[in-house]
Amino acid sequence: MSFYQGLQAETVPFRGHNGDQGEAYYARPARSGKFPGVVVIHHIPGWCEWTTEVVRKLAHHGYAAISPHLYFREGNPDEAPDDLGARIRAAGGVADAQIMGDVAGAMAYLRAQPNATGKIGVIGFCSGGRHTYLAACTVPGIDAAVDCWGGNVVVDDPKLLNAKRPVAPIDLTEKMTCPLLGIFGNDDANPTADQVNRTEAVLKKLGKNYEFHRYDGAGHAFFNTLRDAYRPEQAIDGWRKVFDFFNRNLAASASSIAAE
Amino acid sequence: MCSYIVEKAALVGSAKGRKGWMKIDTANVYFDHPYHSTLDHVLAIDFTNEAEGGRDRVAVELSADSARALIDRILAALASGEAAHAMPGLPAPAVPVAAE
Numbered sequence: 001m002s003f004y005q006g007l008q009a010e011t012v013p014f015r016g017h018n019g020d021q022g023e024a025y026y027a028r029p030a031r032s033g034k035f036p037g038v039v040v041i042h043h044i045p046g047w048c049e050w051t052t053e054v055v056r057k058l059a060h061h062g063y064a065a066i067s068p069h070l071y072f073r074e075g076n077p078d079e080a081p082d083d084l085g086a087r088i089r090a091a092g093g094v095a096d097a098q099i100m101g102d103v104a105g106a107m108a109y110l111r112a113q114p115n116a117t118g119k120i121g122v123i124g125f126c127s128g129g130r131h132t133y134l135a136a137c138t139v140p141g142i143d144a145a146v147d148c149w150g151g152n153v154v155v156d157d158p159k160l161l162n163a164k165r166p167v168a169p170i171d172l173t174e175k176m177t178c179p180l181l182g183i184f185g186n187d188d189a190n191p192t193a194d195q196v197n198r199t200e201a202v203l204k205k206l207g208k209n210y211e212f213h214r215y216d217g218a219g220h221a222f223f224n225t226l227r228d229a230y231r232p233e234q235a236i237d238g239w240r241k242v243f244d245f246f247n248r249n250l251a252a253s254a255s256s257i258a259a260e
Numbered sequence: 261m262c263s264y265i266v267e268k269a270a271l272v273g274s275a276k277g278r279k280g281w282m283k284i285d286t287a288n289v290y291f292d293h294p295y296h297s298t299l300d301h302v303l304a305i306d307f308t309n310e311a312e313g314g315r316d317r318v319a320v321e322l323s324a325d326s327a328r329a330l331i332d333r334i335l336a337a338l339a340s341g342e343a344a345h346a347m348p349g350l351p352a353p354a355v356p357v358a359a360e
Contacts, residue, residue: 044292090306
């Protein structure tokens with residue numbers, strides 16, 4: 001390889017919902033140049049090690065990536081993210097509106113950096129996939145969104161809706177303004193293959209710009225190398241789809257590095 | 261998909277955590293994706309003292325089968341332990357008694 005590889009990764013302060021100051025994990029290529037940005041939305045258990053690996057992976061592939069710590073309001077920066085996540089869970093979780101505000105804040109952070117092209121993608125996993133779908137429908141300025149196995153986009157049980165999560169994301173689809181990529185395992189219990197089909201039917205009916213990829217032999221979280229659910233063959237192809245999608249929609253300067 | 265579904269159990273007891281022993285009054289119990297385990301889903305229990313803010317916890321993540329086995333062993337330990345520690349003149353322990 002003739003090109004220089006390197007990245008910088010660190011915790012940075014950012015302004016989230018209501019202007020609250022929290023922490024985010026930020027990684028970008030170390031070489032000079034301008035880079036598209038990507039916001040990474042972590043899953044409910046918390047701001048985990050795998051999430052930081054995803055941020056670094058995106059930076060390796062030519063993106064300035066940031067993952068806001070969605071539970072920063074719950075405790076001190078030196079407290080373990082999983083402990084904060086446990087307290088958040090015991091209190092009933094975080095409101096969708098607050099998470100959308102934190103995503104918007106992370107996007108503003110990326111756009112404010114001197115290395116920014118101004119293009120911004122969002123990717124999320126599990127509950128973060130659901131939040132990505134919501135962001136694609138409600139947060140202005142997103143250029144590409146990747147929902148990785150987000151459950152409860154289709155809500156079959158109305159009891160799952162409440163003050164913090166008042167609307168099923170599928171019911172906001174008409175407002176979606178950016179291209180959407182969906183990655184799903186056919187053995188997943190949430191979302192089920194049927195729910196994925198119903199989501200796709202709504203996207204198709206409304207004429208949205210989307211592409212879904214479904215994988216046999218894979219269930220939930222099959223990208224996660226730290227889990228028994230990891231499926232290397234499907235994950236390699238899935239990541240290739242993710243980078244192809246981001247490169248097309250965000251015009252990464254380092255697209256040649258992607259997918260290898 | 262992660263959820264926020266939690267079963268809460270009131271407790272009387274103590275647990276040893278990061279800062280040593282502490283009184284606990286609550287167990288938050290849920291079956292969801294783990295933070296640490298490699299399993300897809302775990303039965304997780306967070307032992308906390310919510311009366312004191314619930315900031316510290318003692319956490320476990322168990323496979324579903326081992327959680328069920330643990331329930332069985334807890335009941336067995338209670339049955340045999342309470343029988344062994346029964347004192348003359350005190351009420352009988354709450355263990356099943358065979359019909360005559």
